[in-house]
Amino acid sequence: MPHQPALSAPVLPARGTIADAVFAELRQAILELRLPPGTGISEAEIARRMGVSRQPVREAFIRLARTGYLKIQPQRRTEVVKISVREVLNARFIREALEVAVVREACEGERAALVEKLGANLQLQRAAQAADDRREFHQLDDMFHRLIAEGAGCGFAWTLIDEQKAQMDRMRFLSLAFGQPAVYDDHMAIYEAIRAGDPAAAEVAMRTHLGRLNQHLVRLKAEFEQFFDDAEQA
Structure with missing residues (x-):
């Protein structure tokens, strides 16, 4: 399988927000294990790597936590949840x-x-x-x-x-x-x-x-x- 970058810049959909695009890219990266289970990530890091502000990343993190893909821990790093x-x-x-x-x-x-x-x-x-x-x-x-x-x-x-x-x-x-x-x-x-x-x-x-x-x-x-x-x- 060809090498894929860990993350791509979010592609804004015809209908939707930057947060929707960030969510879609992060969800795909987690699903495909480009962001493997147990990986620690931060809003600032993801915003920098994707070339967006922190607010849409924060919104995407919350949605991914509801999906069961992220564990958000106040004052600690956010982690990609391991497979249950x-x-x-x-x-x-x-x-x-x-x-x-x-x-x-x-x-x-x-x-x-x-x-x-x-x-x-x-x-x-x-x-x-x-x-x-x-x-x-x-x-x-x-x-x-x-x-x-x-x-x-x-x-x-x-x-x-x-x-x-x-x-x-x-x-x-x-x-x-x-x-x-x-x-x-x-x-x-x-x-x-x-x-x-x-x-x-x-x-x-x-x-x-x-x-x-x-x-x-x-x-x-x-x-x-x-x-x-x-x-x-x-």
Whole structure:
């Protein structure tokens, strides 16, 4: 994977504020572990490196703390939160409960538009995998699941999932160093079940897919012990 700078200058969105742009860049840097778990950061340092004032950085820090990515400690340095195994497993439980119901719903009724969108997404996933573009693959992975929820008329379910999976996302990104082929194959199985209108097969495929997290967790804790919360290692 090509070397990436730790941080980029924030790109102001068409709609939004500098704080929104700073939040988006810091969130991506944390998710991709360009700012690794346990890293200490400060408002002044980030403002200098990103070429902005401290106020939008302060606002972004507060939002990132609410997301679960930062621990703000008065009179002490702010830290990127280490990955919580407990929260990863909790998020997986919530995600599986919701997405199994969603994928079964997606198998009912008219599916042509959804199948077409998922097929196009899978082509892009294949290209990202071939290029080992983990950022793109991760984003397409999320889009794949969001498309299923929206196609099933359950977009609200993806909103709930997205709010709960901050800790899981960093682990997922780490696992893409070795896990892209299995993720793609799982997505293909889910796609084929939806195309066939087979809710039972779709449920099995989705459970298999989300169940891989437990296997990856064991491997990643062994390889990246420093990224995980020490209090949860026992």
